Amino acid sequence: MIRINVVCIGKVKEKYIREGIAEFSKRLSKYTKFEIIELAEEDDNKGIENAINSETERIINVISKKNYSYNILLDLKGKMLTSEEMADKIEKISMTNSEINFIIGGSNGVDDNLRKIVDYRLCFSKMTFPHQLMRLILSEQIYRWISINNNIKYHK
Numbered sequence: 001m002i003r004i005n006v007v008c009i010g011k012v013k014e015k016y017i018r019e020g021i022a023e024f025s026k027r028l029s030k031y032t033k034f035e036i037i038e039l040a041e042e043d044d045n046k047g048i049e050n051a052i053n054s055e056t057e058r059i060i061n062v063i064s065k066k067n068y069s070y071n072i073l074l075d076l077k078g079k080m081l082t083s084e085e086m087a088d089k090i091e092k093i094s095m096t097n098s099e100i101n102f103i104i105g106g107s108n109g110v111d112d113n114l115r116k117i118v119d120y121r122l123c124f125s126k127m128t129f130p131h132q133l134m135r136l137i138l139s140e141q142i143y144r145w146i147s148i149n150n151n152i153k154y155h156k
């Protein structure tokens with residue numbers, strides 16, 4: 001069973017987002033080890049560049065400690081795939097890796113150092129979503145990809 005982590009910045013403030021994530025986490029627990037790793041959010045008052053650098057450093061620290069993991073950065077500059085293509089990608093990654101880390105940047109995004117070291121950069125749309133809502137959208141999609149791979153009636 002592959003382990004799936006979502007590495008992200010800050011705690012979710014909105015109740016409806018927390019509840020949505022909890023629902024998909026519960027559903028996913030039958031098929032995968034699913035964990036959300038929340039890293040400290042930097043204060044914008046110290047400067048946006050500083051916030052991006054510190055948060056990116058925290059993300060790099062976490063993912064570099066994990067062996068045999070495949071790192072996918074959610075990135076507006078990344079590639080767009082269909083849900084079926086992504087399900088297929090997950091299936092293939094599972095054959096050679098024990099863990100997948102999905103990385104969501106903070107409210108100001110991430111710096112290019114992270115873009116250079118990840119294995120794949122995935123774009124959900126040309127539109128920008130808030131980082132906390134992105135966590136819920138991603139959780140739903142992970143459940144959709146796993147449903148496709150496990151022949152669960154969910155994806156239409």
Ligand SMILES: C[S@@+](CC[C@H](N)C(=O)[O-])C[C@H]1O[C@@H](n2cnc3c(N)ncnc32)[C@H](O)[C@@H]1O
Pocket residue numbers: 073074075076103104105106107108109110122123124125126127128129130131134
């Ligand atoms: C508010 S966005 C940051 C916007 C920032 N200007 C940038 O270009 O990255 C916060 C995070 O959510 C994720 N995100 C938001 N919209 C996305 C999309 N359409 N596709 C992929 N990731 C997205 C990215 O990980 C991003 O770092």
